[in-house]
Amino acid sequence: MNKFEQLGLNPSILKAVEDMGFESPSEVQEKAIPILLQDDTDMVALAQTGTGKTAAFGFPLIQKINADARHTQALILSPTRELCLQITNEIKNYSKYEKSINPVAIYGGASITDQARQIERGAQIIVATPGRMQDMINRKLVDISRIEYCVLDEADEMLNMGFFEDITAILSHTPKEKNTWLFSATMPKEVATIAKKFMRSPVEITVGTKNMGATNVSHEYYLINSRDRYAALKRLADANPDIFSVIFCRTKRDTQKVAERLIEDGYSAAALHGDLSQNQRDLVMKSFRSRQIQMLVATDVAARGIDVDDITHVINYQLPDEIETYTHRSGRTGRAGKSGVSMVIISKSELRKIKSIERIIGQSFEQKDIPDGMEICRVQLFHLANDIKDTKINPEIEPYLPSITEVLQDFSKEELIKKVFSVEFTRFFNYYKNAPDLSSKNAGGVASSDTNSTRYFINVGSKDDFDWMSLKDFLKATLDLGRDDVYKVDVKESFSFFNTDAAHTDKVLETFSEFKHDGRHVNVEVTKDSGKGNRGGGGSGGGKRNFSDKKRSFKSNSDGGSRRRSGGDSDSKGRSRGKKTGSRNKNIESSIKRRRSKN
Structure with a gap:
């Protein structure tokens, strides 16, 4: 006997289940379906992505819907267009023998008029992204005042993407007596807030433990010099010839850059980020699903809701800003009971984050060395x-x-x-044959050898409201370099030091040859300061050099007088006082924007 029969499902649904080849319910299905079928209750279900949550709420929803009524009876909110379409298709497959049930997908990037027309023809189930749903409500193109069921799927991802206000506004248009089913991989405080505000004594089921990573995913980290990050990525790909992976970067710029470099080096890769048009995104995902693309380089937001089977590896090219996001990344592999690998490429300065992630996912990482050339051969x-x-x-x-x-x-x-x-x-x-060992014992935020690195002096420092992070960001934006191309940033009171690869030396010196910031000259010179003793990302350490003639923030301007820093007063020595932090940061941002617009 098919084990789904024991859950209390109708014969029509069981027949669809049989057609799809499902034999045994997953843990979340086994726990959720009987409760949702038997009781009119709210529910919070915590389970990892890829554990069969769509069927866990989809089967009971189809069975409880009145197929003869044409008004909207259920609303399913999901974070992305891809997941919205996927849920809609699965609901259609589950209800294939219930001819009168009509699920409709509502999402951005498609004609809102066409979607409104589909709803008008009768849609008992609406599957929607929060942004488009709120838009349709505002235009009075949809009526959810009579719904009986509301499902929040991947709730933590929706809230992480900034949809809290949209979800709150949407739910305010729904009746209080409805049943709300919340499905989430993790339980951050925002999800708990939604549950407390809009749900009545919800039944809670948990697969695994809260915020726990999938047990069939192994976690590995590779400690490298930050400038070897891309070379390490290539070696991991070469050492896994059958790799079918998602590679995560923090920014759209890094995502595009890494994908382009992989393509140039002969790998079947593509980028997925927010700057792509909907048509470009669809083409990329179609190629990835058909395995024409082996390595999909994506931002966290763009990858929300991607549901592709048999992904063998998730590679964290850069760790996410929010450590909790790692759970979502690693959940892209090891789906449907299959094993997967989540790899993290990190420098020494990021090593502390591994312990934080281990606490969140309840699993340990294994440190591994980047494969050497002969091992890859x-x-x-x-x-x-x-x-x-x-x-x-x-x-x-x-x-x-x-x-x-x-x-x-x-x-x-x-x-x-x-x-x-x-x-x-x-x-x-x-x-x-002559490739260096990337798993250097000296791995960290600095290079294993300084022979290919250039150290610079720059005449701005902490009294100009820079710390090592803000100065690094300023230099990256001004020079149009990547996150790891500026390193060993060491900020003093009135001057600082930083490093780039020697290949960037001409660009750095040319950019700052006649560089003015807010009308003042910023001077950059090559220095012999070794930077030894610095912390990986910056800090207060560093070698000494006599810069007695450089210890002023800026050169005097052409009229021979000292320019005053905006937002404050200057004393007789040209030093500024008063309100400077806010205006200084604004001036930095405006300078960066001016330079970007010129480029």
Whole structure:
């Protein structure tokens, strides 16, 4: 007997379940479905992404809906267009033998008029993203005043994306006596607030523990020099030839940059971020689902709701700003009972975050070394051998075999094997034969060797309201460099030091040759200061150098007088007093924006 029969589902739903090949309910389905079928209750269900939550609320919803009534009886809110469409398609599949049930997807990027027309024809179930739903309510294109069921799917992701106000406004248009079912992977305070405000004594079920990561996902971290991050990513890809992965970056710019570099280096990769049009996004996701793309480089927001089976690896190229987001990232792999790997590439300065993540997910990380070149060659050779072993012989090759045999008749079996495998081996061997060890014992925010690094002096410091983080951001934006391209930032009172790769030296000096900030000159020079003793990302340590002629913030301007810092007064030595922090930050931002607009 199919185990779904024991849950109390109607024969029509069981028939659809059988068609889809489901045999046993997942844990969240086993716990949630009987309660939702038997009782009119609110529910909070905590379970990881990929554990079958859609069926857990979809089956009871279909069974409770009055198919003969055409008004909207249920609203499902989900964070993204992809997840919205996916839920709608699954509801259609579950209700395929309930011909009168009509679920409609409401999301941005499509015609609002067409969507309103579909609702007008009769939609018992609306699946919507919060932004588009709120828009339709404001335009009076939808009526949810009579709904009986409201489902908040991936509630933590919706709130993490800033939809709290939208959700609150939407729920204010729904009746108080409805049943609300909240499904979430984690239980941050915002989710608890929603539950407390809009739910009545909800039943709570938990699969695993709160905020816990999926148990069938292994977690690994790789400690590297921050400037070796991209090289480490390539090695991890080469060491896993069958990789089918999502690579997470923090910003849209880094996402695009990493994807472009991977494509240039011959990998099947693509970027997914907020600057893509809906059509571009659809094409990328279609290619990823069909495995034309092996490595999808994405931001956290763009990846919300991605539901693609058989992802083998999640690679955290950069850790998220909010540590809790790691749970969502790692949940993209290890789905439907399959195993997966979540990899983190970090520098020494980020190492403390690993312990924080371990506490959140209730699992330990394993530290591993970045594979060396010869290990990658070995992996690739055995991968090729298995590919050849598993290849089905195409009968269409038969007519060509005599000619091929004639060309190769002078070679023994051993010689042929060597030649065939040398094609692949030589490519990787030539690339990796002189490759450095990326798992350096000196890994951290600095390079293992300073021979390819340039140290600079810049005549701004803490009295100009810079700390190492704000100065690093200012330099990155001004020079148009990546997050890891500026490092060893050391801020003193009236001057500072920083490093870039030697390849950027000309660009740095050229950019600051005649650079003015708010009408004042900013001077940058190459220095022999080694930066030893600095903390990885910056800090107060550093070597000494006599800059007695540099200990003023800016050069005097052309009229020979000292320019006054906006927002405060200047004393006789040109130092400024008064309100400076807010205006200084605004001036920095405006300067960055002016330079970006010119570029």
